[in-house]
Amino acid sequence: MNRTEAGPDRTVVLLLASFSILAVTGPWLPQWAMFIMTIAVARGLVVLGLLLLLRAGLVSFGQALFYCLGAYSAGALGRFFGISDIFVEMLVGGAVAAATAFVLGFLLARYRGIFFGLLSLALSMILYGLLVKSEALGSTDGFNILPSTLFGIRPGAEWVRYAVLLSAAAVALVAALLVHRYLGTPLGRLAPAIKDNEIRVEYMGASARRAVHVKYVIAGALAATAVGHIDPEMAYWTTSGEFIFIAILAGTGNVIAPFVGALIYGAIHTLAYDLSPNTWQMSLGAALLVLIVFLPEGIWSLFNRYVRHS
Amino acid sequence: MSVILDAQGLTKNFGAVTAANEVSAAIEKDSVVGLIGTNGAGKTTFINIVTGYLKPDRGSIAYEGRDITRLPPRDITRLGICRSFQIPQLYGSLSVFDNMMIGIGIVLRNAGLAGYLSRRAALVPGYGEPAEAVAERILARFGLLEYRERNAQVLPGGARKLLDIALAMVARPRILLLDEPTSGVSAQEKFGIMQMVLEAVRAEGATVLFVEHDMEVVSRFAQRVLAFYDGRIIADAPPRDALAHPEVKRYVVGTRA
Numbered sequence: 001m002n003r004t005e006a007g008p009d010r011t012v013v014l015l016l017a018s019f020s021i022l023a024v025t026g027p028w029l030p031q032w033a034m035f036i037m038t039i040a041v042a043r044g045l046v047v048l049g050l051l052l053l054l055r056a057g058l059v060s061f062g063q064a065l066f067y068c069l070g071a072y073s074a075g076a077l078g079r080f081f082g083i084s085d086i087f088v089e090m091l092v093g094g095a096v097a098a099a100t101a102f103v104l105g106f107l108l109a110r111y112r113g114i115f116f117g118l119l120s121l122a123l124s125m126i127l128y129g130l131l132v133k134s135e136a137l138g139s140t141d142g143f144n145i146l147p148s149t150l151f152g153i154r155p156g157a158e159w160v161r162y163a164v165l166l167s168a169a170a171v172a173l174v175a176a177l178l179v180h181r182y183l184g185t186p187l188g189r190l191a192p193a194i195k196d197n198e199i200r201v202e203y204m205g206a207s208a209r210r211a212v213h214v215k216y217v218i219a220g221a222l223a224a225t226a227v228g229h230i231d232p233e234m235a236y237w238t239t240s241g242e243f244i245f246i247a248i249l250a251g252t253g254n255v256i257a258p259f260v261g262a263l264i265y266g267a268i269h270t271l272a273y274d275l276s277p278n279t280w281q282m283s284l285g286a287a288l289l290v291l292i293v294f295l296p297e298g299i300w301s302l303f304n305r306y307v308r309h310s
Numbered sequence: 311m312s313v314i315l316d317a318q319g320l321t322k323n324f325g326a327v328t329a330a331n332e333v334s335a336a337i338e339k340d341s342v343v344g345l346i347g348t349n350g351a352g353k354t355t356f357i358n359i360v361t362g363y364l365k366p367d368r369g370s371i372a373y374e375g376r377d378i379t380r381l382p383p384r385d386i387t388r389l390g391i392c393r394s395f396q397i398p399q400l401y402g403s404l405s406v407f408d409n410m411m412i413g414i415g416i417v418l419r420n421a422g423l424a425g426y427l428s429r430r431a432a433l434v435p436g437y438g439e440p441a442e443a444v445a446e447r448i449l450a451r452f453g454l455l456e457y458r459e460r461n462a463q464v465l466p467g468g469a470r471k472l473l474d475i476a477l478a479m480v481a482r483p484r485i486l487l488l489d490e491p492t493s494g495v496s497a498q499e500k501f502g503i504m505q506m507v508l509e510a511v512r513a514e515g516a517t518v519l520f521v522e523h524d525m526e527v528v529s530r531f532a533q534r535v536l537a538f539y540d541g542r543i544i545a546d547a548p549p550r551d552a553l554a555h556p557e558v559k560r561y562v563v564g565t566r567a
Contacts, residue, residue: 186415186424193412196401203361203399205387205481206416 011180014256019173026162034161036270040262041168042225043246047258048172048179049219050247055183056215057195058112062120063223063243065127066097068235070224072137073097075145084149086167093224101220102213109213112198124235131232142231168225175222176255182218183255187211245284249291251298261299314339314517315391315485320359320369322541329355330366331541337485337517342508344532344549345521346562351538353521354396357487360519361393362386373485388420390484396493396521398474402463406454406473409462410445413480436482444480451510452476468495468503475507479514486511488520492527500524504531525553525563537562 026034046063053060070093077083077092104123111119132140148155148164155163182188190211193201198208223243233239242265250261272283295301315337322330330352337343345353358364360371362383370379378386401409414434418424418441423432434444449455452472457465462473471491478486491507492500504520504527511518522528528535528549535552537545539562545555552558 186412186419189412189415192404193401196403197399199395200399200401200477201412201416202383203387203393204413204416204477205384205420207384 011254015173015176019169022169023166026165031161034165036266038165038168040266041172044259044262045172045175045225046223046243047246047262049222050243051252051258052215052219054247054252055191056212059117060120061117061240062124064235064239065124066220066223068127069097069100071234075143078145086148086150090171090225094221097224098217098221101217105213105216108216109209121237124240128232128235140232171225180255245288249298251300253300253304257300312339314374316372318370320366322355322364322366328541333543335536340517342518342531342533344528344535345519346528346535347538352541353538354489357489361391392478392481392483393487394475394478394489396489398470400462400473404462405459406457406462407445411441413477414441414444417481448476448479452506468499471495482514483516485517490521500527
């Protein structure tokens with residue numbers, strides 16, 4: 001738990017520094033690296049939401065629901081209204097997802113453990129089923145979103161990737177800072193208490209259900225930021241599984257962890273695919289196995305160990 | 311003295327078992343009331359109904375004239391009725407200090423002092439001190455400072471009991487219900503624990519109801535005794551009279567002699 005420490009908050013400093021370094025060095029990065037990093041930032045945002053739920057002891061097997069919902073909202077903006085501004089897309093995606101999570105939250109916040117997990121999975125598979133059947137949204141093929149613009153400006157071809165990466169990183173930075181702040185508030189701090197003992201939470205005058213509901217809405221909004229090609233696979237359970245994989249890989253110790261985890265996941269994924277295109281899942285599985293055995297609290301626990309020693 | 315808690319005709323059935331049968335009692339403000347009776351007599355059911363964990367089939371509870379019969383536990387807690395448990399309900403993975411901080415955080419939040427944008431060092435209402443100072447003060451009062459950084463799940467039995475009560479005290483309750491505060495604690499520790507709890511409570515000025523099996527503890531600390539048997543209250547009197555009551559002798563004291 002946060003203890004009042006003198007000096008600036010280390011997490012905030014680290015977040016701002018990482019963003020600045022990315023912004024400055026970004027233009028010199030090769031295109032493939034920018035692509036991997038953009039995907040990592042997007043996945044990191046989803047996992048940031050998972051972190052909130054995991055801290056309260058809840059595993060959502062259905063974050064892909066919101067990931068997909070955000071993407072389709074952004075896509076629909078372009079397809080039906082001709083809007084292609086990255087920030088508008090992200091904002092609308094987040095709002096649609098948050099509203100959906102708010103409604104579904106009344107049901108989900110009542111459940112814990114495996115029931116919460118399976119119910120979230122079921123909801124995301126319902127969306128998958130709907131999308132596959134809907135011709136207007138491209139059925140199983142999905143559709144492409146319009147080329148991105150930024151505040152009305154369409155960046156030149158060589159700058160598109162950088163613009164998208166920087167926009168995604170900016171949103172991630174703001175989201176991480178807000179979640180970090182939230183984790184310091186009494187409602188945010190309630191997460192481990194809910195995981196430990198809900199009866200005591202209730203008998204101290206707080207509503208565990210409401211706290212879970214709020215976390216679910218935040219997690220939904222965070223998951224709804226995606227850019228690129230859109231297809232129903234985004235709502236498929238394997239996508240949700242991927243996010244949980246990253247969350248376990250990363251650990252729930254800090255708001256930076258999901259982004260580090262997503263980047264490492266992206267790297268392992270790319271490398272494994274490059275080395276053996278037919279058995280890359282096996283390599284990923286082996287990596288997860290090694291992690292669970294040696295770093296059960298995720299990669300972030302390495303960082304904590306380092307800080308404790310220094 | 312004025313009545314702070316008024317239970318009228320509380321009845322609760324679990325299938326064929328009547329756990330509470332027309333239980334009525336008016337509790338006076340600032341009194342210390344002992345609840346006695348054998349296991350299954352209805353003591354904990356009474357506490358569970360008062361704190362909102364169970365809803366009675368019939369009957370009502372008024373707290374300072376306000377009907378609280380159908381309120382959920384958290385609302386009853388917010389009104390100032392807090393409880394401890396027979397089996398301590400702690401946040402096992404957190405340190406003793408963080409257990410307190412969770413509770414104080416809830417108090418701050420319920421008082422509207424700890425929203426998303428509020429300052430970090432709000433003063434805890436009723437204490438006029440920042441959260442950390444309040445946590446330390448309560449821990450010191452319950453002799454728990456030496457366990458400050460220890461995880462709650464590895465505390466010794468007596469300390470677990472005390473932390474459970476300390477958590478119930480965080481919100482400065484007007485009524486404190488203690489479910490067997492000295493069960494699972496060695497005989498020599500019992501009096502110490504009760505002494506410590508009642509001193510802490512007296513300093514805050516609260517009404518106390520405690521469930522107890524040890525009649526020595528009851529005679530020494532309670533001003534009034536409610537004796538339960540088979541879901542009913544069979545005696546309601548000062549300790550000496552209650553313990554001398556024939557039915558109490560036969561059904562409560564006798565069975566344990």
